Structure formats: C-alpha cells, structure tokens
Amino acid sequence: MKIATxxxxxxxxxxxxxxxxxxxxxxxxxxxxxxxCPDEKFPRAEIESAGYQCAVHGQKxxxxxxxxxxxxIEDLKTGLPGENEQSRYIEATVQGVRVAxxxxxxxxxxxxxxxxxxLAWFDRLISHARTLLAQEIPAVLGGDYNVxxxxxxxxxxxxxxxxxxxxxxSRRKLRELTYLGFTDAFRAFNDKDHQYTFWDYQAGAWPRNxxxxxxxxxxxxxxxxxxxxxxIDAKPRALEKASDHTPVVLTLK
DNA sequence: ATGGCTTTATGCTAAAGA
Numbered sequence: 063m064k065i066a067t068x069x070x071x072x073x074x075x076x077x078x079x080x081x082x083x084x085x086x087x088x089x090x091x092x093x094x095x096x097x098x099c100p101d102e103k104f105p106r107a108e109i110e111s112a113g114y115q116c117a118v119h120g121q122k123x124x125x126x127x128x129x130x131x132x133x134x135i136e137d138l139k140t141g142l143p144g145e146n147e148q149s150r151y152i153e154a155t156v157q158g159v160r161v162a163x164x165x166x167x168x169x170x171x172x173x174x175x176x177x178x179x180x181l182a183w184f185d186r187l188i189s190h191a192r193t194l195l196a197q198e199i200p201a202v203l204g205g206d207y208n209v210x211x212x213x214x215x216x217x218x219x220x221x222x223x224x225x226x227x228x229x230x231x232s233r234r235k236l237r238e239l240t241y242l243g244f245t246d247a248f249r250a251f252n253d254k255d256h257q258y259t260f261w262d263y264q265a266g267a268w269p270r271n272x273x274x275x276x277x278x279x280x281x282x283x284x285x286x287x288x289x290x291x292x293x294i295d296a297k298p299r300a301l302e303k304a305s306d307h308t309p310v311v312l313t314l315k
Numbered sequence: 316a317t318g319g320c321t322t323t324a325t326g327c328t329a330a331a332g333a
Binding site: 071072074075096098099122123124168169170208222225226227260262263264265266267274276303305306 | 316318319320321322323324331332333
C-alpha cells in the first residue's frame with residue numbers, strides 16, 4: 063500500500079501537477095495540504111476521473127486538507143476535537159489503515175499570537191494522537207508539520223534558530239508527539255543529512271538546495287510494523303509552476 | 316540584503332507563507 067503526502071500550495075494552480083503525479087505514481091492514498099479553496103471549488107470531478115475518491119476539508123483562501131484514495135474512504139472525520147476555524151485536519155480509514163492529512167500552523171512571527179496558536183494546536187494533535195494509539199490500529203499521520211526536527215534537516219540551522227519552524231518549543235512538541243510511540247517513517251529508512259521536502263520560492267533556494275525537511279509521516283506501532291520504505295520525491299519541485307513542497311511517499315506491506 | 320517568489324482576494328495593494 064502506497065501512501066503519499068503533498069502540500070500543493072493551491073489545488074487550483076497545482077491540479078495539472080497532481081493529476082500527472084497520480085498517473086505516474088499510482089499511490090493508493092494521497093494526502094493533500096494547503097488546498098486554498100472552499101469545498102465547493104475543489105476539482106472533485108477531475109480527480110475522480112483520474113480514479114480517486116476525494117474527502118475534502120476546505121477553506122476559502124487559506125489552509126485546507128484532503129484525502130484522495132483509490133479505494134473506499136470510510137469513517138471520515140474533519141477537524142480535531144475543539145475549535146476548527148482553520149481547516150487543518152482530516153482523517154479517515156482506507157483499506158483498514160487510519161490515515162490523517164495534517165497542516166500544522168506555521169507559527170511565524172514568534173512574537174505574534176500565531177506562535178502560541180501553533181503550540182496550542184500541537185497540544186490538541188498530541189491529545190488526539192493518544193486516543194489513536196490506544197486503539198492499537200495501523201495509523202498514519204502524514205502532512206506538513208511545519209517543524210524541522212533536527213539541525214541536519216535544515217540547510218542553515220543557525221539561521222533558523224529563532225524561527226517558529228525550528229524553535230525549541232516547536233521541536234519539543236514534535237518529540238512529545240513521536241515519543242508517545244510514533245515512528246518518523248522517513249528516518250526509519252534514511253539516515254542521510256540534508257534531505258528536504260520544502261524549498262522556498264525566493265533567493266534561488268531550489269537550485270542552491272537550501273531546503274527544509276518539514277513534511278513528515280508519523281506511524282503508530284501497528285503501521286510501523288508494516289512499513290517497507292519512505293522516500294522523498296523531489297522531481298515535482300523542478301517543474302514549472304511548482305509547489306514549494308514536494309511529495310513524501312510511504313510504502314506499507 | 317532591505318522578503319529576493321507565489322498565491323489569494325467585496326483585488327490592482329496587502330497579507331501570508333516558511
């Protein structure tokens with residue numbers, strides 16, 4: 063079973079890339095973030111024509127997450143327990159695997175209300191992740207976590223020290239989540255430094271390989287037992303009109 | 316580098332992203 067995650071930075075603009083990628087890679091599930099469109103404007107017909115069902119939790123202009131799947135999408139849940147003014151979480155079961163598409167708040171600037179909002183949102187995710195773990199099922203939490211886990215996941219860690227993506231509080235929250243019993247799927251299969259999922263549009267970040275690893279798959283023990291591989295597919299980042307993020311692909315037995 | 320791109324919107328400048 064192949065499950066991918068991709069922050070597309072507008073599904074409207076990126077639809078051709080997404081359709082091409084689905085056709086070439088044929089994942090069973092594709093988790094999307096930053097749709098930047100309300101539910102009624104999601105290009106459902108085009109994606110269904112490509113052979114994928116859609117579960118969408120959209121929002122006008124900002125945020126928005128979705129689950130695309132070749133097979134039936136069951137027991138859909140949108141939002142985390144509590145306030146869901148921003149569409150950042152969707153979860154469902156596909157072929158017996160509980161999958162979630164997550165778009166964690168960015169949190170910059172750190173001296174604004176956005177940073178405590180990020181940390182509070184993280185706490186809600188951690189709380190919900192506990193209940194998922196208690197079910198002892200294969201659970202795959204994929205998405206844009208907006209956290210650089212370690213210095214080796216950043217081209218210039220010193221320069222990012224005080225950024226919301228690399229601040230100690232943000233990294234501590236990600237560790238708190240993983241230490242509940244989740245596995246960072248990418249790091250289970252790849253120990254190389256400087257493996258990135260995001261390159262800024264500015265300052266030639268892509269050609270200079272000035273990237274960040276901020277898109278992650280966290281696996282429950284039952285999912286980790288089935289994991290066969292996890293890779294970053296950097297090819298879409300090189301396309302014209304690319305998203306600033308690129309897909310991460312998880313393979314389960 | 317001084318936000319250097321990209322996207323969206325009761326749009327034509329401003330805010331957000333990371």
